[in-house]
Amino acid sequence: MSEITSLTLYELIKNIKEKKISSNEAAKSFVDRAEKSKKINAYVTENFENCLKLSKEFDDKPNFDLKLPGIPIAVKDLFCTNEVRTTAGSNILNNFVPTYESTVTQNIWNEGGILLGKLNCDEFAMGSSNETSFFGNVQNPIAEDLVPGGSSGGSSAALAANLTPVTIGTDTGGSIRQPASFTGTVGLKPTYGSCSRYGIVAFASSLDQAGPMSKDVKDSSILLEVISSFDKKDSTSIDFKRNNYSSELTRNIKGLKIGIPKEYRVDGMPDEIEKLWKKGIDYAKDCGAEIIDISLPHTSYALPTYYIVAPAEASSNLARYDGVKYGLRSSGKNLIDMYEKTRSEGFGEEVKRRVMIGTYVLSSGYYDAYYLKAQKVRQLIKQDFDQAYNKVDAILTPSTPSSAFKIGEKSNDPVSMYLNDIFTVPVNLAGLPGISIPAGVDKNNYPLGLQIIGKSFDEQTVLNIAYSMEEKINYKNNITDWWMK
Amino acid sequence: MDEIMSKNNSEYLIERNDNVYEVVIGLEVHAQVTSNSKLFSSSSTKFGAEPNTQVSLVDAAFPGMLPVINEFCVKQAIKTGIGLRAKINNKSVFDRKNYFYADLPQGYQISQYKYPIVGEGNVILDMPEGQKQVGIERLHLEQDAGKSIHDIDPSNTLVDLNRSGVALMEIVSKPDLRSPDEVNAYIKKLRSIMRYLGTCDGNMQEGSLRADVNVSVRIKGSTDLGTRCEIKNVNSIKFMQMAIIYEANRQVDLIEEGQEIDQETRLFDTKKNETRSMRSKEDAHDYRYFPDPDLLPLEVTDEFIDKLKSEIPELPDDKKKRFIDEFKVSLYDATILVSDIDIAKYFEEVVAKMGKNRDMKLAVNWITGELFAVLNEKNIEIAQSPISAKNLAKLINLIKNGTISGKIAKTIFELMLDGDIDPQIIVEEKGLKQESDPKALEALIDKIINDNREKAIEYKQGKEKLFGFFVGQAMKASGGKANPQLINEILKKKL
Numbered sequence: 001m002s003e004i005t006s007l008t009l010y011e012l013i014k015n016i017k018e019k020k021i022s023s024n025e026a027a028k029s030f031v032d033r034a035e036k037s038k039k040i041n042a043y044v045t046e047n048f049e050n051c052l053k054l055s056k057e058f059d060d061k062p063n064f065d066l067k068l069p070g071i072p073i074a075v076k077d078l079f080c081t082n083e084v085r086t087t088a089g090s091n092i093l094n095n096f097v098p099t100y101e102s103t104v105t106q107n108i109w110n111e112g113g114i115l116l117g118k119l120n121c122d123e124f125a126m127g128s129s130n131e132t133s134f135f136g137n138v139q140n141p142i143a144e145d146l147v148p149g150g151s152s153g154g155s156s157a158a159l160a161a162n163l164t165p166v167t168i169g170t171d172t173g174g175s176i177r178q179p180a181s182f183t184g185t186v187g188l189k190p191t192y193g194s195c196s197r198y199g200i201v202a203f204a205s206s207l208d209q210a211g212p213m214s215k216d217v218k219d220s221s222i223l224l225e226v227i228s229s230f231d232k233k234d235s236t237s238i239d240f241k242r243n244n245y246s247s248e249l250t251r252n253i254k255g256l257k258i259g260i261p262k263e264y265r266v267d268g269m270p271d272e273i274e275k276l277w278k279k280g281i282d283y284a285k286d287c288g289a290e291i292i293d294i295s296l297p298h299t300s301y302a303l304p305t306y307y308i309v310a311p312a313e314a315s316s317n318l319a320r321y322d323g324v325k326y327g328l329r330s331s332g333k334n335l336i337d338m339y340e341k342t343r344s345e346g347f348g349e350e351v352k353r354r355v356m357i358g359t360y361v362l363s364s365g366y367y368d369a370y371y372l373k374a375q376k377v378r379q380l381i382k383q384d385f386d387q388a389y390n391k392v393d394a395i396l397t398p399s400t401p402s403s404a405f406k407i408g409e410k411s412n413d414p415v416s417m418y419l420n421d422i423f424t425v426p427v428n429l430a431g432l433p434g435i436s437i438p439a440g441v442d443k444n445n446y447p448l449g450l451q452i453i454g455k456s457f458d459e460q461t462v463l464n465i466a467y468s469m470e471e472k473i474n475y476k477n478n479i480t481d482w483w484m485k
Numbered sequence: 486m487d488e489i490m491s492k493n494n495s496e497y498l499i500e501r502n503d504n505v506y507e508v509v510i511g512l513e514v515h516a517q518v519t520s521n522s523k524l525f526s527s528s529s530t531k532f533g534a535e536p537n538t539q540v541s542l543v544d545a546a547f548p549g550m551l552p553v554i555n556e557f558c559v560k561q562a563i564k565t566g567i568g569l570r571a572k573i574n575n576k577s578v579f580d581r582k583n584y585f586y587a588d589l590p591q592g593y594q595i596s597q598y599k600y601p602i603v604g605e606g607n608v609i610l611d612m613p614e615g616q617k618q619v620g621i622e623r624l625h626l627e628q629d630a631g632k633s634i635h636d637i638d639p640s641n642t643l644v645d646l647n648r649s650g651v652a653l654m655e656i657v658s659k660p661d662l663r664s665p666d667e668v669n670a671y672i673k674k675l676r677s678i679m680r681y682l683g684t685c686d687g688n689m690q691e692g693s694l695r696a697d698v699n700v701s702v703r704i705k706g707s708t709d710l711g712t713r714c715e716i717k718n719v720n721s722i723k724f725m726q727m728a729i730i731y732e733a734n735r736q737v738d739l740i741e742e743g744q745e746i747d748q749e750t751r752l753f754d755t756k757k758n759e760t761r762s763m764r765s766k767e768d769a770h771d772y773r774y775f776p777d778p779d780l781l782p783l784e785v786t787d788e789f790i791d792k793l794k795s796e797i798p799e800l801p802d803d804k805k806k807r808f809i810d811e812f813k814v815s816l817y818d819a820t821i822l823v824s825d826i827d828i829a830k831y832f833e834e835v836v837a838k839m840g841k842n843r844d845m846k847l848a849v850n851w852i853t854g855e856l857f858a859v860l861n862e863k864n865i866e867i868a869q870s871p872i873s874a875k876n877l878a879k880l881i882n883l884i885k886n887g888t889i890s891g892k893i894a895k896t897i898f899e900l901m902l903d904g905d906i907d908p909q910i911i912v913e914e915k916g917l918k919q920e921s922d923p924k925a926l927e928a929l930i931d932k933i934i935n936d937n938r939e940k941a942i943e944y945k946q947g948k949e950k951l952f953g954f955f956v957g958q959a960m961k962a963s964g965g966k967a968n969p970q971l972i973n974e975i976l977k978k979k980l
Binding site: 079080086088093096098099100102197198199200201202204205206232233234235236312313315316318319320322324325326335339359362363364367371 | 542545546547548549550551552553554581583585586587590591592593642644771773774775778779780781
C-alpha cells in the first residue's frame with residue numbers, strides 16, 4: 001500500500017480511473033501513513049473518518065469524469081471548510097468551525113476531491129518556517145529538526161512525506177514557493193485574481209493568493225485547472241480565459257526568452273545558490289530557451305515595501321478577531337479589557353509584531369512616509385516587470401537565498417527570517433505568477449529551488465518552462481521516513 | 486436672559502455686551518440608502534426585524550468573508566448627487582476606517598474617505614426673506630454599524646447587527662447655514678429631494694436620517710470661521726435646533742468670558758437640553774484610513790451617469806416652477822405643494838381628475854385646508870389619506886358647478902372620510918343637492934318675509950343688519966341646501 005502514497009496525483013488519478021486502486025484504498029493508505037507520521041505534526045485537524053466514509057461513497061457511485069475522482073487531499077488550515085475546524089494556526093481561532101466553504105476548496109470537492117484534513121501553517125500565514133503556529137513546529141521530512149518553510153509548512157511537509165498526493169497553500173510573500181523549495185517539491189503562486197480569496201482567512205488582501213503544491217509540475221497544472229475560477233464573491237477575482245493547464249502542458253519551450261535579473265545577485269548570497277542558478281540557466285538553454293540579461297532596478301526595495309504593505313493590511317484584517325463574535329474570548333472587566341486580554345492571549349508574538357508594525361505605518365503622521373510611499377514603490381516594482389516583459393517571456397531566479405534551516409535557528413531574529421522572502425515578495429507585489437521547482441541540493445543534501453516568474457495570466461508558460469526544465473533537472477527527493485523509526 | 490435679535494423671520498443672532506454674534510453651521514447628514522439589500526452583502530435591510538435576523542457572514546465579519554459592492558446602492562448615490570446638482574466622480578475609492586467597537590464586526594467601517602463618489606453641489610432653500618443657496622461639499626457611501634443595546638441586560642451590552650452593513654450616504658454641507666430655521670429648511674429640502682428620487686425614505690423615527698452638526702460662532706460681519714464643535718448623531722430636526730441654540734450660546738458665553746473654545750466632539754442630551762463633551766481633539770481616534778484592498782476602485786462611465794440622469798424625475802424646484810407657470814398657483818402654495826413628493830402627486834392627481842373646468846384655488850384650499858387638518862388630526866401622511874384624490878376632485882367639481890355649497894361640501898367631506906365614499910353618492914343619498922331653482926327659492930323667501938313682516942319693515946327703514954337674519958332663515962328653511970348666492974339676490978330684490 002505504501003506505493004499508493006508515493007504516486008503522483010496524475011498517476012493516482014490514472015489508477016483510480018482504471019479501477020486499479022479504489023478511492024477508499026487510496027484514502028486508507030494516506031490515513032495509515034499519517035497515523036505513523038504524527039511526529040511531522042503536519043495536521044492541525046484530521047478528517048480521516050469522514051474521508052474514509054466519503055471515499056467509500058465515491059467508490060459505490062464513482063464518477064470518473066471528474067478531474068479529481070475520489071482523490072483524498074489535505075489542505076492548509078487557512079481555507080475555511082464547512083463543519084471542519086479552521087484555525088489559521090492561531091489560538092484565537094482554536095475553536096472556530098465555519099459554516100461555509102472557501103471557493104478554492106469547494107472547487108476541489110466539486111471535482112471529486114475528498115478532504116483528508118487541515119494542515120499546519122504559520123499563524124495567519126505570517127512566517128517562513130511554520131514556527132509561529134499555535135499548534136507547534138512542523139518537521140521537514142528531509143531531515144530531523146529542519147523547518148519545512150512557511151507559511152505553508154504543514155502543506156509542504158505533508159507533500160514531501162507522502163501524506164497527501166497534492167495540496168493547496170496560500171502565498172502572500174512566498175508562502176507556497178519557499179516551503180516548496182525547502183522540501184524538494186513544486187509550488188505555484190498564480191496571478192493575483194486567478195484563485196478566489198473567498199473563504200480564505202485573510203492575511204494581506206492585496207497579496208494573498210492560493211495555489212497548488214505538488215510532487216511535480218504536471219500535478220500542479222492539474223490542480224490549478226481545478227482551483228482557478230472567476231468568483232463574483234471576491235471583488236478582486238479576475239474574469240480571464242483560463243487555459244486547460246494540464247492538457248496544454250508542453251515541454252516545447254524552444255525560442256522562449258527567459259530573463260535573468262542582475263539585481264537578484266544579492267550580497268552575501270551563498271555560493272551554492274549562485275551555482276544552482278547558473279545550472280538552471282544551462283538547463284533552460286538545453287530546453288531551447290534563449291537567455292537574456294535583464295534589470296529589475298527596484299528589487300532591493302521590494303522587501304521593505306512588502307513589510308509595510310502586508311502588515312498594514314494585516315493589522316486591519318485581524319481587527320475582527322476581538323472575542324465578540326466567534327473564536328477565543330478571554331474575560332475582562334469591560335469591553336476594552338476583554339479586547340486586550342483576548343488579543344494578548346489569542347495572538348502569538350509574530351502576529352502581534354506585524355499588527356503593531358501595520359498599525360504604526362497607517363497612523364496619521366506616518367501614513368505618507370510609510371504606507372503611501374510603499375504603495376508608490378510597489379508601482380515601480382510592477383513597472384520593472386512590465387518593462388522586462390517587453391523583452392522576455394519569463395524570468396528565472398533562485399527561489400530562496402538559502403536552503404532549509406534548523407528549527408529555532410532564526411526564530412529570535414525576525415529580520416533574518418524576513419530575508420528568506422527576498423526573491424519571492426517582488427512577485428506578490430507585482431501580482432505575477434511564479435513557480436518554485438526543485439533543482440538541486442546544498443552541501444547538506446537539503447533541497448534548493450529555482451523560481452520561474454511569468455507574465456500576468458500566463459501560468460501556462462510558467463508551467464511549460466518548469467515542466468521542460470524539470471525533465472532535464474530530474475530531481476528526486478531522498479526521504480528516509482526517519483520519523484517512523 | 487439671552488437677547489435674540491430677530492430682524493427677519495429666519496435670522497438668528499446672539500447679542501452680548503454690545504457684541505452681535507452669528508452662528509455658522511455645517512451638517513453631515515447620514516441618509517440611509519433606500520435599497521432592499523446592504524451595501525456589501527445581500528442581507529435584507531427591512532426595518533423592525535427581530536435582532537440579528539438580517540445578518541450575513543459578511544455583515545458579521547466571519548473569517549475569509551469579502552465585501553461585494555451593491556450596484557443599486559451606487560446608482561442611488563449617483564442619483565442623489567444629480568439631485569444635489571453635484572459633480573459625479575468617475576472614480577471613487579472605498580477606504581477602511583479602523584476602530585474597535587462591539588457593534589463594528591470587521592473592526593473597521595468601509596467608507597469613502599479621500600475620493601467620494603459625489604463632489605460639490607448645492608441645494609436651494611426657500612426662506613421667508615427669499616431663496617438661499619447652500620453648498621454641498623461632497624456625498625460619499627459608507628456602511629452603517631450595528632447597534633449596541635445597553636438597557637436590556639443590567640450587566641451586559643447586547644449587540645444587534647441588523648443594521649451592520651446597511652448603506653448610508655453621508656452628505657456634507659459647506660458651513661453655509663446661519664440659523665436653526667435654515668437648518669430646518671435644509672434638512673426638509675434634502676429629505677424632499679431624496680424622497681422625490683426614491684433614494685432615501687427620510688424617516689427620522691427609524692433612523693434613516695441623522696446628522697452630525699458642526700457649530701461655531703463669530704462676530705457678525707466677520708469672515709473668519711471660529712473654532713467649531715461637532716455635535717454627534719442628532720436624530721430629529723427639533724433636537725438639531727435645540728442643540729444649535731444651546732451650543733451657540735455656550736460658545737458665545739466662553740468668548741465673552743475671554744476663554745478659548747476647544748475643538749471637540751460633543752453629545753446632545755435631549756433630556757437636559759444641553760451638549761456635553763464627548764472627546765477632545767487630542768483624544769480623537771486615529772482611524773488609520775487606507776484603501777480597502779478587498780475592493781477595487783469604483784469606476785463609473787459617463788454613459789452610466791447619463792443613463793441615470795435620464796431616469797431622474799421632476800424635482801421639487803422644477804415642479805414648483807411648473808405649478809406656478811402652468812396652474813397659476815401662488816409661490817406660497819406651490820412651495821407647500823412640492824415640499825413632499827406625495828403631496829405633489831396627490832395635488833397633480835386632483836388637478837387631472839378635475840378635468841377641463843378645474844378650479845385651482847379650490848383644489849389648493851381643500852388640500853392644504855380641510856385635508857391637511859384631517860391628516861394632522863389623524864397623524865398620518867398624505868399617502869394614507871382617507872380620501873382619494875379622485876373623490877376630492879369630484880367634491881371640488883360639485884362645488885364648482887353649483888351642485889353643492891361650500892358649507893354642504895364640508896358636511897359631505899366629513900362623510901367621505903368613512904371609507905373614501907364618492908361625494909356624488911352622498912349628495913344623492915342624503916338629498917344634499919343645492920336648491921338653485923329661482924322659482925322655488927322665491928316662494929320660500931316670500932313665505933319668510935310674510936312670516937316676519939315687522940322685521941322686513943325695520944330693514945326697509947334702515948336696519949341693514951337684519952339682512953343676515955333673513956339669509957339665515959332662508960338657509961334654515963331650505964335645510965342648508967339653498968344656493969346662498971341666489972338667496973342674496975332674491976332677498977335684495979324682494980326686501
